Amino acid sequence: MDAKRIIVCDTEKCAGCEICEYICSIFKEKTINWSKSRIRHVRIEPTFDIAIACRKCEEPLCVKACPRDAVIELEDGSVRIEKDKCNGCGWCIEACNFGALKLDWDHKSVFACDFCADLDQPKCVEFCPYEALEFTTLDQVGHEAGVKAFKRIIEELG
Amino acid sequence: MKGYAGKFLRVDMTTGEVRADVLSEDVARRFVGGYGFVGHTLYNEVPEGADALSPENVLCLWTGPVAGTTIPVSSKYIMGARSPATGFIGFGIASGGVGSELKAAGWDGMVIKGKAPTLKYLYIQNGNVELRDAIPYAGKTTWETEELIREELCDDEVRVSSCGPAGELMTCLANVTNDRNRQVGRSGMGAVMGSKNLKAIAVRGTGSVEVANLDELVEFSRDLYKRCRGPATEKxxxxxxxxxxxxxxxxxxxxxxxxxxxxxxxxxxxxxxxxxxxxxxxxxxxxxxxxxxxxxxxxxxxxxxxxxxxxxxxxxxxxxxxxxxxxxxxxxxxxxxxxxxxxxxxxxxxxxxxxxxxxxxxxxxxxxxxxxxxxxxxxxxxxxxxxxxxxxxxxxxxxxxxxxxxxxxxxxxxxxxxxxxxxxxEWGAYSLRSLQTATLGFATSVRGACYLRSGSYQPDVKGTVDRYHLDRSRGKYVFDGENLYAIIDSLIICKFTRGIYKDNDEIAKILRLVTGFDITAEEMIKTGERIHNQAKLFNVKFGVGRGDDYPPDRAFEEKMYDDVNDGAIIIRDEYDEALSGYYEERRWNEEGIPTRELLEDLGLDTKLGV
CATH class of the missing domain: 1.10.569.10 (Aldehyde Ferredoxin Oxidoreductase Protein, subunit A, domain 2)
Known part of the structure; x- marks a missing residue:
C-alpha cells in the first residue's frame, strides 16, 4: 500500500490565524472567502485550535453516504465531488467524522480538499505562518513523535 | 470600488428600523476607513451638545478596506461614539474576527442611533439584519453572551461583540469584548451600547471580499508573513x-x-x-x-x-x-x-x-x-x-x-x-516624568491619555531625544506619528506589524492593491493628517481647549525618585513650550484650534476653524 499523504495539524503550533482558509479560497476559488475553504479551522475556547482537512479514510463514509454517487474516491485516497450530480443535500458532511467537508452555499454543492493535486504540496501548508500544517503520512507522523519522545528521554537522562 | 463592501447599515434602536446606506467613493478616498470613518461620522452626525449616554449620541462601527483580506492582522474593526468618559471623541479598535466577518457579510460598518425600549442585540447574517430580543442575556458576562448567542442562532461561527454588566450599568469605562479576548477597550464604548439597550452585535458573513489586485496582494502577503516571523515582531x-x-x-x-x-x-x-x-x-x-x-x-x-x-x-x-x-x-x-x-x-x-x-x-x-x-x-x-x-x-x-x-x-x-x-x-502604562515626549503625545491625543495615537514614546525609548526634558521640537515627533498612525488605524492594520514595513510606500502599496486607488505615500500621509484633524474637530465641537492637553499635576509638582530616576520632573515652562511647538507643527492656534487655512487645505469643514 502506498502511504497516503494528508494535511496534519500540530495543535501545539496552530494559533488559529485562519490564513489556511483564506489561502485555500484564493487558490481554489480565485476570491477571498473563507467559507469556501476546503480546510476548516476549529477553536475550542479557550486554548485549543486545529485545522482539519480530508483524512483520506480507508473506507470513506462520505462516499457511502452520498445518495447520488456524487462523492467519488480517487486513487490517492482523496474524494472528488461530481458537481453535476451533487445537489448539496449534505449527507456526506454528516457522515464525515472529522468535519472535513464544507457546504458550498452558492452552488448547492460541497467542498472537499484535493490537496492541490497539481502542486508539490497544498497551498495552505505552504503559507501556514506557524508551520503547524504539514503534508505528510501518518507513518511519518508516528515516526517523528517517536523521535521527539526519544530525544526528550535522552535529554532528561543527560 | 474594491476593498470596500460599498454599503453600511443604519440602525435606529428607537424604532427598530434597519436600512442600508451607500458608502461614497469620495468618503472612502478622503477618510480611508476605520478611524477616519469614525471621525467623519461623529463630526457630521452627533448633534451639538448631545449627552454621551443619551439616545442622541451616535455609536458607529467601521472596518477598513483591508478587513477580510490576507494582509497581516487586518481583521480589525473600530467602534466610536462621543465618549461618556471624556466628553470628546471616543473609540477603540479591536482585533478578532468581527471586522473580517462583517466585510464578508457585505457591510463596511454601521451607524446606530436612538435607544431601544428593551434590551436587544443586532444580528447580521449577510443581507439579513434584525434586532433580536436580548432580555435573556441581561446581566450576562461577555463570554456567556457570546456562547449563548451562538447557541441561540445554532451557529458556532458567528462573531459576537458584546458589553458586559458594566456596559448595561452605563459605567463610563465599560468596554466591548469580542472573541473572548479582544476588546474595544478605552473610552467607554460599552457604556454607549448599554445606553442604547444594545447588548451585542452578532455577525456572520459568507460572501467574498473583493480586492483590486488579488494575485499581487497574495504574493505581497506571503512576503509580509515571512517578515512577521522575523526579528521585528519577535518579542x-x-x-x-x-x-x-x-x-x-x-x-x-x-x-x-x-x-x-x-x-x-x-x-x-x-x-x-x-x-x-x-x-x-x-x-x-x-x-x-x-x-x-x-x-x-x-x-x-x-x-x-x-x-x-x-x-x-x-x-x-x-x-x-x-x-x-x-x-x-x-x-x-x-x-x-x-x-x-x-x-x-x-x-x-x-x-x-x-x-x-x-x-x-x-x-x-x-x-x-x-x-x-x-x-x-x-x-x-x-x-x-x-x-x-x-x-x-x-x-x-x-x-x-x-x-x-x-x-x-x-x-x-x-x-x-x-x-x-x-x-x-486614565493614563497608559508609561511613566510620565521619565518619558517626556511620550507624555506630550499622550496628553495631546484626541482620545485622552493615549499611547496608541502616535507612538510618541519611541524617540524617548530609542534615545533619539533627551527623555528627561522637553523643547519646542518635540511636536514634530507627535505630528509625524499621529499622521501615520491615523492611516494604520483607518486601514485598519495592527500596530505590531508597523516594524515589518520598509517604508511608508509599502503601506500605501497595501491601499493600492486592495482598493485600486492610485495613491502615493505622500498623499497617504496627507490623508492621515486630514483624518487626525477631523477627529480633532469633533473635540473642538465639544469644547476642547489648551487646558485639556496637559498631563496630571503630579508630573509637574512631584519629583520622582527610584532605582533609575533621581528627581525626575517635568518643568512646566518646557511643557508649555513643547505644547506650543506641537500646535505650530499642526497649524493650530495657541488654544489648539485648527486654522481655517489648514482646514481648507485638508478639505475639511472650516466652520469651527480660526
Whole structure:
C-alpha cells in the first residue's frame, strides 16, 4: 500500500490565524472567502485550535453516504465531488467524522480538499505562518513523535 | 470600488428600523476607513451638545478596506461614539474576527442611533439584519453572551461583540469584548451600547471580499508573513507585550504605586518571561495574524485557580506594579473580571491605584472602601476592588466605577492631583516624568491619555531625544506619528506589524492593491493628517481647549525618585513650550484650534476653524 499523504495539524503550533482558509479560497476559488475553504479551522475556547482537512479514510463514509454517487474516491485516497450530480443535500458532511467537508452555499454543492493535486504540496501548508500544517503520512507522523519522545528521554537522562 | 463592501447599515434602536446606506467613493478616498470613518461620522452626525449616554449620541462601527483580506492582522474593526468618559471623541479598535466577518457579510460598518425600549442585540447574517430580543442575556458576562448567542442562532461561527454588566450599568469605562479576548477597550464604548439597550452585535458573513489586485496582494502577503516571523515582531511572538515589563523597569518608566515611581522592586515576579514560564498555556492569533501576540494564561493553583485570561502589557502593568501587586495569578484574575464583566483594564488599574493612594493617605476611609485593606501591594484587595468597580457594588464600587477623575472630584482634598488622567481618561502604562515626549503625545491625543495615537514614546525609548526634558521640537515627533498612525488605524492594520514595513510606500502599496486607488505615500500621509484633524474637530465641537492637553499635576509638582530616576520632573515652562511647538507643527492656534487655512487645505469643514 502506498502511504497516503494528508494535511496534519500540530495543535501545539496552530494559533488559529485562519490564513489556511483564506489561502485555500484564493487558490481554489480565485476570491477571498473563507467559507469556501476546503480546510476548516476549529477553536475550542479557550486554548485549543486545529485545522482539519480530508483524512483520506480507508473506507470513506462520505462516499457511502452520498445518495447520488456524487462523492467519488480517487486513487490517492482523496474524494472528488461530481458537481453535476451533487445537489448539496449534505449527507456526506454528516457522515464525515472529522468535519472535513464544507457546504458550498452558492452552488448547492460541497467542498472537499484535493490537496492541490497539481502542486508539490497544498497551498495552505505552504503559507501556514506557524508551520503547524504539514503534508505528510501518518507513518511519518508516528515516526517523528517517536523521535521527539526519544530525544526528550535522552535529554532528561543527560 | 474594491476593498470596500460599498454599503453600511443604519440602525435606529428607537424604532427598530434597519436600512442600508451607500458608502461614497469620495468618503472612502478622503477618510480611508476605520478611524477616519469614525471621525467623519461623529463630526457630521452627533448633534451639538448631545449627552454621551443619551439616545442622541451616535455609536458607529467601521472596518477598513483591508478587513477580510490576507494582509497581516487586518481583521480589525473600530467602534466610536462621543465618549461618556471624556466628553470628546471616543473609540477603540479591536482585533478578532468581527471586522473580517462583517466585510464578508457585505457591510463596511454601521451607524446606530436612538435607544431601544428593551434590551436587544443586532444580528447580521449577510443581507439579513434584525434586532433580536436580548432580555435573556441581561446581566450576562461577555463570554456567556457570546456562547449563548451562538447557541441561540445554532451557529458556532458567528462573531459576537458584546458589553458586559458594566456596559448595561452605563459605567463610563465599560468596554466591548469580542472573541473572548479582544476588546474595544478605552473610552467607554460599552457604556454607549448599554445606553442604547444594545447588548451585542452578532455577525456572520459568507460572501467574498473583493480586492483590486488579488494575485499581487497574495504574493505581497506571503512576503509580509515571512517578515512577521522575523526579528521585528519577535518579542510579541515569544512573550507577547509583557516583554516590556523588564525593559521599562530598566528604563525607569514602569509606573509603580500610582505612578509615584518608575521602577518596581518585584518586576521579575511579573515579567513577561516569568509569565511565559509559569502561566501561559497557549498562544492564539486573530484571523489573518501570523504573529500571535495573544498569550492565554491559565491559573493552576491558589485562590484563583481555574482563571483564564489573555494578559497584555498595559493590563498587567496597571493592575500589577502600578497597584504594587507582584502576583501574576491575581493580575490574571483581575483581567478576567474586567474582560467578562466589561471594564477597560487600563482604566481599572489606574483608578484602583488612585484609590489605594487615597486610602493610604487617609483621604478615604475604611467605610468608603467597604473595609478592604486597600494598600499598595495587596493583591486580594486589588482583585476585589476590580470586581466591585465592574459591578458598581458597595461604597467602593459607587466611588470608583466611573474612573479616577470622577472619584477624585467626589473626594477632593487634593486627590485630583494624583488622579492619573488626561481628558478624564486614565493614563497608559508609561511613566510620565521619565518619558517626556511620550507624555506630550499622550496628553495631546484626541482620545485622552493615549499611547496608541502616535507612538510618541519611541524617540524617548530609542534615545533619539533627551527623555528627561522637553523643547519646542518635540511636536514634530507627535505630528509625524499621529499622521501615520491615523492611516494604520483607518486601514485598519495592527500596530505590531508597523516594524515589518520598509517604508511608508509599502503601506500605501497595501491601499493600492486592495482598493485600486492610485495613491502615493505622500498623499497617504496627507490623508492621515486630514483624518487626525477631523477627529480633532469633533473635540473642538465639544469644547476642547489648551487646558485639556496637559498631563496630571503630579508630573509637574512631584519629583520622582527610584532605582533609575533621581528627581525626575517635568518643568512646566518646557511643557508649555513643547505644547506650543506641537500646535505650530499642526497649524493650530495657541488654544489648539485648527486654522481655517489648514482646514481648507485638508478639505475639511472650516466652520469651527480660526
Amino acid at each position: 510579541y511572538r515569544l512573550y507577547g507585550t509583557p516583554a516590556n515589563v523588564l525593559v521599562h523597569n530598566r528604563l525607569g518608566c514602569l509606573p509603580t504605586n500610582n505612578f509615584q515611581k518608575g521602577t518596581f522592586d518585584h518586576a521579575e515576579m511579573v515579567s513577561g518571561e516569568r509569565m511565559l514560564e509559569t502561566l501561559v498555556k497557549k498562544v492564539v492569533a486573530c484571523p489573518s495574524c501570523p504573529i500571535g501576540c495573544d498569550h492565554i494564561n491559565v491559573v493552576k493553583d491558589g485562590p484563583w485557580a481555574g482563571t483564564v485570561s489573555s494578559v497584555d502589557y498595559e493590563s498587567l502593568e496597571l493592575l500589577g506594579p502600578n497597584c504594587g501587586v507582584d502576583d501574576l495569578n491575581a493580575i490574571t484574575k483581575a483581567v478576567e473580571l474586567c474582560d467578562t464583566l466589561g471594564i477597560d483594564t487600563i482604566s481599572a488599574g489606574v483608578t484602583i491605584s488612585w484609590a489605594m493612594e487615597a486610602y493610604e493617605k487617609g483621604l478615604i476611609t475604611s467605610e468608603d472602601v467597604d473595609g478592604l485593606d486597600l494598600r499598595f501591594g495587596n493583591a486580594e484587595a486589588m482583585v476585589e476592588a476590580t470586581r466591585r468597580m465592574c459591578l458598581r457594588e458597595g461604597n467602593l464600587g459607587a466611588l470608583i466605577a466611573d474612573g479616577a477623575a470622577r472619584a477624585a472630584e467626589k473626594v477632593g482634598q487634593g486627590s485630583e492631583k494624583f488622579a492619573m488622567v488626561n481628558k478624564k481618561l
